[in-house]
Amino acid sequence: MKIRIKFSKTGVMKFIGHLDMMRYFQKAIRRAEIDVTYTGGYSPHQVMSFAAPLGVGLESQGEYFDIEVNSMLNCEDLKQKLNSAMSDGIEILSVKILPDDAGNAMASVAAAKYKICFRKGYEPDGNWQQILQAFLEQDCIMVEKETKKSKKEFNLKPYLFSWEIIDNSVILTVDASSSGNIKPSLVFHAYAVSQELTLSEFALQVTRLETYTSKMEDGKQIFIPLDEIGYTA
Amino acid sequence: MNNTALKDEILLQVEKPARYIGNEINAVMKDRNKVAVRFAMCFPDVYEIGMSHLGIQILYDMFNRREDVWCERVYSPWTDLDKIMRQEKIPLFALESQDPVKNFDFLGITIQYEMCYTNILQILDLSQIPLLASERTQDDPIVIGGGPCTYNPEPIAAFFDIFYIGEGETAYYQLIDLYKTVKNSGGSRKEFLLEAAKMPGMYVPMFYQTEYNEDGTIKAFYPIAEGVPETVRKEIVMDVTDTYYPEKPVVPFIKVTQDRVVLEIQRGCIRGCRFCQAGQIYRPVRERDVETLKEYAVKMLKNTGHEEISLSSLSSSDYSSLQELVNFLIEECARKKVNISLPSLRIDAFSLDVMSKVQDVRKSSLTFAPEAGSQRLRDVINKGLTEEVILQGAHDAFVGGWNRVKLYFMLGLPTETEEDIRGIADLCNEIAKLYYETIPKEERKGKIQIVASTSFFIPKPFTPFQWSPMNTKEDFIDKAYLTRSAIMTQLNQKSIKYNWHEADVSMLEGLLARGDRKLSEVLLKVYQKGCMFDAWGEMFKNDIWMETLEECGIDLSFYTTRERELDEILPWDFIDCGVTKTFLIREWEKAQNAQGSPNCRVQCQGCGATVFQGGVCYENQN
Ligand code: SF4
Numbered sequence: 001m002k003i004r005i006k007f008s009k010t011g012v013m014k015f016i017g018h019l020d021m022m023r024y025f026q027k028a029i030r031r032a033e034i035d036v037t038y039t040g041g042y043s044p045h046q047v048m049s050f051a052a053p054l055g056v057g058l059e060s061q062g063e064y065f066d067i068e069v070n071s072m073l074n075c076e077d078l079k080q081k082l083n084s085a086m087s088d089g090i091e092i093l094s095v096k097i098l099p100d101d102a103g104n105a106m107a108s109v110a111a112a113k114y115k116i117c118f119r120k121g122y123e124p125d126g127n128w129q130q131i132l133q134a135f136l137e138q139d140c141i142m143v144e145k146e147t148k149k150s151k152k153e154f155n156l157k158p159y160l161f162s163w164e165i166i167d168n169s170v171i172l173t174v175d176a177s178s179s180g181n182i183k184p185s186l187v188f189h190a191y192a193v194s195q196e197l198t199l200s201e202f203a204l205q206v207t208r209l210e211t212y213t214s215k216m217e218d219g220k221q222i223f224i225p226l227d228e229i230g231y232t233a
Numbered sequence: 234m235n236n237t238a239l240k241d242e243i244l245l246q247v248e249k250p251a252r253y254i255g256n257e258i259n260a261v262m263k264d265r266n267k268v269a270v271r272f273a274m275c276f277p278d279v280y281e282i283g284m285s286h287l288g289i290q291i292l293y294d295m296f297n298r299r300e301d302v303w304c305e306r307v308y309s310p311w312t313d314l315d316k317i318m319r320q321e322k323i324p325l326f327a328l329e330s331q332d333p334v335k336n337f338d339f340l341g342i343t344i345q346y347e348m349c350y351t352n353i354l355q356i357l358d359l360s361q362i363p364l365l366a367s368e369r370t371q372d373d374p375i376v377i378g379g380g381p382c383t384y385n386p387e388p389i390a391a392f393f394d395i396f397y398i399g400e401g402e403t404a405y406y407q408l409i410d411l412y413k414t415v416k417n418s419g420g421s422r423k424e425f426l427l428e429a430a431k432m433p434g435m436y437v438p439m440f441y442q443t444e445y446n447e448d449g450t451i452k453a454f455y456p457i458a459e460g461v462p463e464t465v466r467k468e469i470v471m472d473v474t475d476t477y478y479p480e481k482p483v484v485p486f487i488k489v490t491q492d493r494v495v496l497e498i499q500r501g502c503i504r505g506c507r508f509c510q511a512g513q514i515y516r517p518v519r520e521r522d523v524e525t526l527k528e529y530a531v532k533m534l535k536n537t538g539h540e541e542i543s544l545s546s547l548s549s550s551d552y553s554s555l556q557e558l559v560n561f562l563i564e565e566c567a568r569k570k571v572n573i574s575l576p577s578l579r580i581d582a583f584s585l586d587v588m589s590k591v592q593d594v595r596k597s598s599l600t601f602a603p604e605a606g607s608q609r610l611r612d613v614i615n616k617g618l619t620e621e622v623i624l625q626g627a628h629d630a631f632v633g634g635w636n637r638v639k640l641y642f643m644l645g646l647p648t649e650t651e652e653d654i655r656g657i658a659d660l661c662n663e664i665a666k667l668y669y670e671t672i673p674k675e676e677r678k679g680k681i682q683i684v685a686s687t688s689f690f691i692p693k694p695f696t697p698f699q700w701s702p703m704n705t706k707e708d709f710i711d712k713a714y715l716t717r718s719a720i721m722t723q724l725n726q727k728s729i730k731y732n733w734h735e736a737d738v739s740m741l742e743g744l745l746a747r748g749d750r751k752l753s754e755v756l757l758k759v760y761q762k763g764c765m766f767d768a769w770g771e772m773f774k775n776d777i778w779m780e781t782l783e784e785c786g787i788d789l790s791f792y793t794t795r796e797r798e799l800d801e802i803l804p805w806d807f808i809d810c811g812v813t814k815t816f817l818i819r820e821w822e823k824a825q826n827a828q829g830s831p832n833c834r835v836q837c838q839g840c841g842a843t844v845f846q847g848g849v850c851y852e853n854q855n
Contacts, residue, residue: 012237015250016486024486027258027538030569042593044570045540057245085538087258119241202242 002098003067003078004105004230009060013089018053024090025065031085034078037068049104051211051226052112052176055183062113062210064226066098066105075232096230110214111161111223112176114184115207117169122203124195129165135191136163143190156182156190161223173223176211238326238333239314247314251487252280255306255328258484259536261293263303265330270409271337272296273327273374275307277344277352278768283308284483285491287545288343288380292401294479302409305329306483307340309352310359312766318359325359334360338412340374342393344382347745348738348768350389353378354760357392364757366394366439371422375412383436384467384514385694385805388745390438391753394426398808399434399468400500402476407432430461434468437461441807443750449791451749451802466809467514471847473500474522478529481536493541493574494533496526498558502547503833503849505840507615507824508604508643510693511547513817514810516840517848518833523554527561534571542566543574550579551834559587566591580626585633595678598637599630605646606656612827613648615820620660627664631671637682638664644712644733645690645704647824654712658719658729661685665725681725686732687716689739693746694805695812697820700797703743705790709736737775738767743793749804752792755785813841 009021016024026046029036038044051064072078075095082092102108118124135141141156159175159182174182184206192199212223237244237254244250265271274293276283283289289306296304305327310318318325324333334340340360342353354364357376363369366376377395378386386396397404408429415425430437440458443451456463470476478497485492501518502511530542542562546552559575566573573591578584580599588597603618605611611618627638642657661683668681689709692698704712713733720731745752758781759774766772782789797803799818806814816839823830830838833849843850 012254012256015244015254017251020251020486020488023488026540027484030538030540031258031535033535038570042596043572056250057241085258088256202245 001069001072002100002102003069003072003075004096004098004102004227005065005067005082005092006094006096006225006227007063007065008091008093009054009063009089011059011089013087014057014059017056018050021054022048022050022065024087028082028085029067032081034067034081035069035071037070049106051105052109052181054208058206058208060208061093062208062225064105064211094227095232096227097233098230102229105226107178108213108226108229109211110175110177111173111212113171113173113209113212115169115171115209116184116188117205118203119205122200123168124197131195132170132191133165135194136160136187141187141190143186143193145186156187160187171209173212236331238323238331243314243317243321246317248311249280249487251485252308252311253314253328255331257486258538259481260306260329260483261297261304262329263297265303265332268303269301269413270303270339271332272302272304272339272341272409273307273334273337274304275334275340275342275356276309277342277349277356278309278766279311280308280485281487281489284485284489286343286345287491287495287497288401290479290482291477292341292405293483294481295402295405295477296409298477299406299409301413303329305337307334307356309355309766312772315355315359315765324361325356335362335372335374337374340376342376342378344378344380344389346768347382347388347742348773350745350756351760351764351767353389353392354756355765358760364760365391367391369394369422373422375422375425381510381514384510384808384810385747386436386438387443387750387804388748388752388756390750392756393438394422395429396436396438397434397468398436398465398810400470401468402470403468404432404434408435427458427461430458433466436465436808443804449788451804454802454804454807464807464809467811469811469845470500471519471845473519474525480529480532482533484537484539491543492539493543493572494530494537494539495543495545496530496533497521497545498526498549498552498555499546501848503551504548504617505615505820505830505832505838506604507613507697507820508646508690508693509547510696513695513812513840515547516811516842517845517850518551519848520552520554523558526558527565530562531565534569540570541572541574543576546577548579549575549577550581550584551832556583563587563590580623580630582629585626585629589633594634595636597635598639598682598684599627599635600639600641601626602641603660604641604643605649605653606642606658606660607653609827610646610649610653610656612829613824614643614646615824615829617829617832620663623660624663624667627667628671631668631681634678636668636672636677636679638684640664640683640685642685642687642716643690644687644716645709647690647698647701648827649712651715654715655719657685657687657716658723661720661729662723662725665723665728668728669725681728683725683729684732685716685720685729686734687713688734689736691739691743691746694803695808695810695817697817697824699747699803699817700799700801700821702796703740703793705794706736706740709739735770735773738770738773740789740793741767741775741778744789747804748792751785751787755781755787758785811840811842811844816840 037047047068049066079095143156159180161173164171214221296302375394378393379397383396426437429435440461442457444453446452499520501515503518604616692701762777
C-alpha cells in the first residue's frame with residue numbers, strides 16, 4: 001500500500017539538509033515500528049520517495065514523501081505513531097493512502113508556494129513592494145542561470161504562476177517540476193540585479209507553504225496539494 | 234526547542250550547521266532552574282567523531298538519571314565556526330540548552346588520544362575559561378578529565394582541576410554529592426578540590442609537586458597537601474552487567490563515524506599484547522551477561538531506529554557467549570532489516586560463517602592484524618597470531634568467496650631487524666600465492682586484492698614497552714621505504730597495495746604519550762600559534778611544533794628515542810592501574826628474549842589485577 005505523508009519543518013530543523021532528512025525519516029519509521037516495505041539484498045532499505053528537496057535554511061509547511069507499507073491500522077494511527085517519534089520542529093500533518101496508479105511524490109511535483117520576506121535589517125530602501133510588483137508584471141524576466149558548462153539566459157516569467165505582496169512578505173507560486181525547478185531566491189536575485197542592488201545571501205527568509213501536483217479540470221491545468229489525490233482510511 | 238546560541242546568519246555560513254543545534258532524538262532536556270548541578274560533557278573533536286564515542290553516551294545517561302543534574306554535550310567547533318566565535322566573542326555553548334559552558338558547574342573532557350590536546354585548549358579558550366587551572370576562580374567550572382590519556386595526565390596537568398582515573402560509572406555520583414555539600418556550606422573551589430583529591434580515583438594535579446634531576450628525569454613526585462594520597466588507584470566497575478548503559482542513546486541528524494547501535498560486550502582483553510595500552514589498563518576482563526545484552530540490543534534498536542548494530546570490545550572473539558549473542562542478533566536483525574557489523578573478530582570457521590551471513594562477501598574484506606612480519610617479532614610483542622593460522626583463515630575465506638584482504642603491521646617495534654620488515658612483504662606474497670593456488674582460474678572472481686598498512690610503534694605508559702626507545706623519524710621513514718621496496722620485489726606485488734602513516738605526527742604522539750609536566754608550556758605555545766585539530770592530517774603543522782619545542786628547550790629525543798632505566802621514576806608512576814611494575818618488567822624481559830606469555834584464560838600471569846577481585850581472574854573459582 002502506498003502512503004503519502006505530509007509534514008512541516010520549522011525552527012532549528014531548517015538546518016537539516018535533504019539527505020539527512022531522508023535518513024531521519026528512515027530511523028523515525030523504525031522507531032515508530034511502522035510495517036514498512038523494504039527492498040531485498042544485503043542492505044535492505046525502505047522504499048521511499050521525497051517530493052521536492054528543500055534547501056538548508058528554509059522552513060516548510062508543506063513537505064511530502066511516499067512510503068510503502070505492508071500493513072497498517074488506519075491513517076490516523078500511523079500519523080500518531082509517527083508523531084510520537086518526531087523531534088521538535090517536525091510534525092506529521094497528514095497521512096493519506098494513494099490510489100495504485102498514482103505517480104510517486106518526486107515525479108508528481110508541479111509547483112510550490114513560498115512565503116518570502118526580508119530578514120530584519122536586510123529590507124531594501126524605499127517602496128520595494130511597488131517596484132517588485134512592477135518587476136513581476138513584466139512580460140519577460142530574463143535571468144542568468146549558471147549550468148555546469150556555461151551561463152545561460154532564460155525567461156523566468158513562464159515559470160512564475162502567481163504572486164501576491166502582503167505587507168512585508170511575498171507569496172509566490174513557482175514551477176517546481178523536475179523540468180523547471182525554480183528557487184524563489186532566483187526571482188529575488190533577478191529583481192536585485194534589475195535594481196542594481198546587492199542582495200546578501202542571508203537577506204531572505206523563505207518558507208515553503210505548499211507543494212502541488214497538477215491535474216486537468218475542464219481542459220485547464222489546475223494545481224492541487226500533493227496529498228489531495230490520496231484518501232484516508 | 235531552545236533558541237540557538239548562534240544566529241541563523243552564522244549557522245548558514247558554516248559547514249554542517251547540524252553540528253551545533255542540538256535537538257537530536259533522545260537528547261535530554263531539563264528545566265535549567267530545577268537542577269542543582271550542570272555538567273558539560275565534552276569530546277574535544279568535531280561532532281561526528283565525538284558523537285561516535287560510546288563512553289560519553291554512557292556517562293550522559295548516567296548523569297541524567299539524577300534529577301538534580303543536567304548533563305549536556307559539547308564538541309569542538311570546526312575551524313570555520315571557531316574563527317567566527319573568536320571574532321564575535323561568542324562563548325562556547327552546550328548543545329542541549331545552548332547556554333554558555335562557562336556558566337556550568339563542571340566541564341568534563343574525555344581524552345582519547347594525545348593529538349587532541351590542543352583541542353582541549355581550544356575548548357577552554359572558546360568557553361572563556363582560563364587555560365591554566367591555577368588561574369581559575371570561584372566562578373569558573375571545575376574542569377575534569379577522563380579517558381585513556383589520563384593514565385599519563387602530566388603533559389596536560391596544568392589545564393585540569395581534576396583527573397578522574399578509571400571508569401566513570403563508579404565515583405561520579407559521589408563527586409557530585411561532595412560538590413553539592415561543599416557548595417551548600419559556602420565552601421571554596423579549593424576546599425572542594427582538596428576533598429575531591431582524597432576520593433578514590435581522583436587526581437588533583439595542583440596538590441602534587443615534581444622535582445627533577447639535572448638530566449631532566451624525575452627525582453621525586455609527591456603530594457603537597459595534607460591527606461592527599463601518594464598514589465591514585467584507577468576506578469573500575471566490577472559488575473559490568475548491573476551498571477549504567479544507555480537504552481536511549483542520542484541519535485544524530487547528520488552522518489557520524491559510528492552511526493549505529495553499539496553493544497559493549499566486555500571490558501578489557503585477556504591477550505596481553507605488549508604494545509597495547511588498552512590491554513593493560515582495562516584489566517581484568519569483565520564480561521556482560523549475554524541475556525542483558527540481548528535485551529539492550531532490542532531496546533536500543535527500537536529507541537534509536539538505527540539500521541545497524543555493532544559489537545564493541547577489544548577482542549570480540551574472546552567473549553564466552555559470542556556464538557549465542559551473534560546467533561540471536563542474526564535472527565533478530567534479519568526480521569528488523571538491521572545490518573550487523575562485527576569488528577575485531579578473529580578469522581576462523583565461526584566468524585567466516587557469520588560474516589557470510591551478514592555481509593556481501595564480494596564487497597567485504599578480511600582483516601588480519603599480525604602487527605609484525607616475522608614469528609620472532611610476534612613473540613616479542615606477544616601477538617599470538619601465527620603465519621599458519623593466518624594462512625588457514627585466508628584459505629578458508631578464499632574458498633568462501635572472499636578476495637580482499639587487509640593486513641595491519643607496526644614498524645619500529647623493539648628488537649626489530651630488516652629481516653622482520655621483509656617478513657611483512659613475504660607474508661603478503663604468501664597470501665596472494667595461496668589465493669592463486671586455492672582458487673582455480675575459472676572460479677576466480679577478479680584478482681586478489683591485498684592492502685597492507687603500517688603504523689609506527691609508539692611506546693605507551695603501563696605497557697611492558699614503556700621503557701623502550703622509540704625509533705627516530707628518519708628510521709621510521711627508512712623502514713617504510715624498505716617495506717615498500719620489499720613488497721615491490723615480490724612475485725605478486727601487483728596484488729599488494731601498501732599504505733603507511735605519517736612519521737611526523739607519530740613522533741609528537743610519542744612525545745606526549747610519555748611526557749611530563751614540562752610539556753604543558755609547549756602545548757600552550759603551539760596552541761597560541763594556531764595549532765588545533767592536530768589529529769587531522771591537513772591541519773597538522775609540524776613546523777610550529779618543532780620550532781616551539783626548541784623555544785621551550787625541550788629535547789624531543791629525551792622523551793621518544795631515549796631508553797629509560799628500569800629504576801627511573803616515570804611521570805605516571807603515581808597511578809595504580811592494577812598491573813604492577815614487577816609484572817611489566819617481567820614482560821619487558823621476556824619480550825627481549827622473544828618469549829610469549831599465555832593469555833589470562835590459559836594461564837594467569839600474575840599481573841596484579843587480582844586486587845580488583847573479579848573478572849577473568851576469578852572466572853574458574855567459585
Ligand atoms: S591477574 Fe592473571 S588473570 Fe587477572 S588479569 Fe592479570 S594475568 Fe589476567
